[in-house]
Amino acid sequence: MTPLSLSPRETARRRLLDALRREGPMARVEIGHHLGMSPASVSELAAGLLDEGVLVAEDSADQGSGLLRGRPKTRLYFAETLGSVVGVWTGFNRIELRLLDSAGRTRASRHVERPLRNLGGEELMDVLAHTIAAFAEESGARDVKAVGLACQGYVDTRDGIVAWSPVLGTRDLPLASGLSQRLGKPVLMENDASAMAFAIAQRNADLRSGRTACLMVGDGVGLGFLIQGELYRGARFGGSEFGHVRLRRSGPQCRCGGRGCIEAYLADYALHRDAQLIDHRPAPTLLLPGEEAMEAIVEQARSGDTALLNLFHAAGEVLGDAVGILIQTLEPDHIVICGPGTRAMDLLRPAFEAALKSQTIPELRALATIHVVESSMDLLTEGVVMQALRELDLDLARLRAA
Template identity: 80%
Template structure:
């Protein structure tokens, strides 16, 4: 991806493309309202983008407010012939893949069970590259322009390095460059909680203003923090490892090697581990329980199992404590609870809300709204696909030499 400075005209093109990527198809008048541009400027920019085949126009629908009654609006959207991107999520010995065309339409998806945890760096990158190549080939997508990859753990997005991940067996992995060399395509990598936060914010315009903290629960516990719809980055351009904040020094074992982390009480593997001790259920085939295994625990708790209800009650308290820490340290406008772990939110909610109210300074608690977004792993690949498409839009915004 080129880092050259954009000219003023290219910057205007980029803003226009970004609005269409964010909001979906828009009419020219709507583009002008979104960007504060004059009708003449919008017409000039869109005319060139249409001529270059970057945008296409579609007529239909009702008249826009203020226009002649019955006159059809003309919405502009991305052409689907500009190439495609592949989104990838790496979990514990599993890979989720998604193919999306340049218009943002899903074309194919795949779930792959493949051993990754014990592979050395080169073998790991070979395995990922082979899996991505096979998926793109089988999906009939020879025009892949970029790959976006979401990974658990501490991800340095600037240098494309996975410094540490609980699902990979190697540290300081130069994943972006390693995959770029193998696939011959630009590779963007992201922490998976940040990827989910970005995807959720793209779906809900209300989350793209102010400060939004997305607390993801599921395989682990992660945090994506957005300011005006853009991901907040740390000193190494990474995200937060909020799930590894220690709550209790003598607490349960966490995957990071420490004890008493938020994740060690709340993640799927922690809940399943404790459920095994309660009702002697068989251990999962891997360290991370399946969705079916977690669903069985939730169903049994809902049926009235007192011990399992107690397990979710304690997890809800931890979730409330975690939310209180976030509100009192970051002062977000909104706190979003998301991720596959929201499957049990009805069981977590009573103790979550009680802990949140009792542990949070009232003046700060009143500043933040809390909402739950039921979400699956699909949002992880959706988030990195959107980011990869935006990077491609940067190249599309550049004026080609005559």
């Protein structure tokens, strides 16, 4: 999506809309405190947006102990009739879809199992476009304004290119433009770890201050980094490939082609691979094990299986090393460990904490607050949809001709 040039008044409207998008419904006085605007300025901006049908006003009385206290606050929120957005996540032969209205409410969601890894670029884009269009039609959405797409791997968010992905079989794929042409809609792309980081920060205001590093563990290992609640991107406007930082030259095989990467010790496929070697459990039907297979390994370890406990102990040490690297290179205020891999955090934690303590400078370690967030795949589509809605808000901020 191309950034729009805004006038000072339009910039103020944009700030107000962004505050409501990030914080949820607020009264005018709350908006003023949040943005540092005078009551008169907020009221004038809100009046225009209400007249245009962009915002809706709702009285919200302070119930207290059941008695009305003072005048009810009138909260402002987005109208739900401004169009909808489809969020998509592409995994290994999996597609997750979600439909949100302009107020940010989920209207429909779907999980699709579909082979993607061996498709060429054109065929892949045809399949994704067909899947997205069918989902929107079956969900009754005829006013889709944009699509947000979260992908594993290195994603150039500025040009909409998947430079490399472990779950797709082609490189330097112009996925955003290809899908946009097929769907007739603008398409915004994001690295999936960055999408999850943004969604988690949306739900926790504390994580929108300072520097927050979100380490996502699951199918792979990814990193989303936020500064004051906004995603930080590198020279190609992509996310970090932190999971492919090499810890040991002679370590286990990684999906990227190298050896000894952080991901090769921590990702689901790595843990399942090593569990197979330990007890000869059946191989997954797909390269990546499903949640049921991973839960079986975790429960067997919890029941006291010594070999599997050692497996999680070793993984916990790597997680501690990884978080130590983040602390000593980025000095974040917050570190969030998230993703499906948190299912085994009780097994990882003892070795994780010991490794972090032994390998990190104490003064730096004390600066970072570590959070563990149990997270579902919904956060991947939620994060990229919220980003797409914010992009659409840019157009809503523009003043309409009289």
